[in-house]
Amino acid sequence: MPSPLGPPPPSRGPVPIATILSTLPALERAGIMVQASRQPVSRSPFDESLLAAATGDRTQGQLILLTGQPGTGRTSLALQIATVAASRDRAVAWFAHDRRADQVAAHLLAQAGLPTNSSMLSRPAARATVERLAALTLRIDDQPEPAVDAVRQRCAEVADGGGLALVVIDYVQLMKLDRRAPSFEAALQLAKQDLRAMSRALDVPVLIIGSQRRQQPGETQSPPGPDLQRLDPHSVCDRVLVLQRTGEAGRLLIVRPAEPAIPMRFDPVGLRFEPAAGVA
Numbered sequence: 001m002p003s004p005l006g007p008p009p010p011s012r013g014p015v016p017i018a019t020i021l022s023t024l025p026a027l028e029r030a031g032i033m034v035q036a037s038r039q040p041v042s043r044s045p046f047d048e049s050l051l052a053a054a055t056g057d058r059t060q061g062q063l064i065l066l067t068g069q070p071g072t073g074r075t076s077l078a079l080q081i082a083t084v085a086a087s088r089d090r091a092v093a094w095f096a097h098d099r100r101a102d103q104v105a106a107h108l109l110a111q112a113g114l115p116t117n118s119s120m121l122s123r124p125a126a127r128a129t130v131e132r133l134a135a136l137t138l139r140i141d142d143q144p145e146p147a148v149d150a151v152r153q154r155c156a157e158v159a160d161g162g163g164l165a166l167v168v169i170d171y172v173q174l175m176k177l178d179r180r181a182p183s184f185e186a187a188l189q190l191a192k193q194d195l196r197a198m199s200r201a202l203d204v205p206v207l208i209i210g211s212q213r214r215q216q217p218g219e220t221q222s223p224p225g226p227d228l229q230r231l232d233p234h235s236v237c238d239r240v241l242v243l244q245r246t247g248e249a250g251r252l253l254i255v256r257p258a259e260p261a262i263p264m265r266f267d268p269v270g271l272r273f274e275p276a277a278g279v280a
């Protein structure tokens, strides 16, 4: 029987990056009217290799865990990966739980060499860069604390509307978890299982950003090693990546399946990873 309140309102769903960029005051101040370019974003070979490392070069449904200690640059790395995936035809759905959509858009601008607090935005070339970013098939959802069901519904809507290449959840500990589970860890485990089922049902890679705890005073082992049993206790994730960074030196460990680590350098201005010196 139909509800007396009528059909439920459509979910707001992930918002296209072009819409989010058009709300940024810094672009308005610089006189940039956001329009999507027909020119694709140029993809750096290194960023392409990061997408390949994250997905194992597979476009099929799979659950990928990207973890590391807070502040190591997990969001930055995931955004580089998402940008490559979103420069193709199908969409990338990004669920931001610890920052607003406009902050993700500002991060994207910084990665493209246009920090919102710099005079770079008033240079003529900035408009072309912004227009290329606006053409990305990146959609951002910053509604706080979504449950897995809500994420699944919004992803299914995006998939129906033209296809989905990648889902990113930043970060999984901030999702609304099942309160009936006996512990936070058990609830997290259930959420991961549901997200893995979603990746299979929609046949899309789902990258979840997770957090390793910080070193406690008195602990000698730092950072916590890539102990798979601790990172992914019941082998829920198909791929497990650990980001480590000290200053500008970083590396991406590929723990499951075991593959060679990727040495990198973090650019603290561009808020992005580059190949480590001496690495092509």
Ligand SMILES: Nc1ncnc2c1ncn2[C@@H]1O[C@H](COP(=O)(O)OP(=O)(O)OP(=O)(O)O)[C@@H](O)[C@H]1O
Residues within 6 Å of the ligand: 068, 069, 070, 071, 072, 073, 074, 075, 076, 077, 098, 271
């Ligand atoms: N807008 C910004 N301006 C300056 N520095 C930033 C900005 N955003 C992030 N950073 C810095 O860049 C580094 C990487 O940030 P990023 O958000 O990618 O890391 P993270 O691992 O996702 O961390 P967390 O979610 O714990 O903040 C951190 O040292 C952070 O302080």
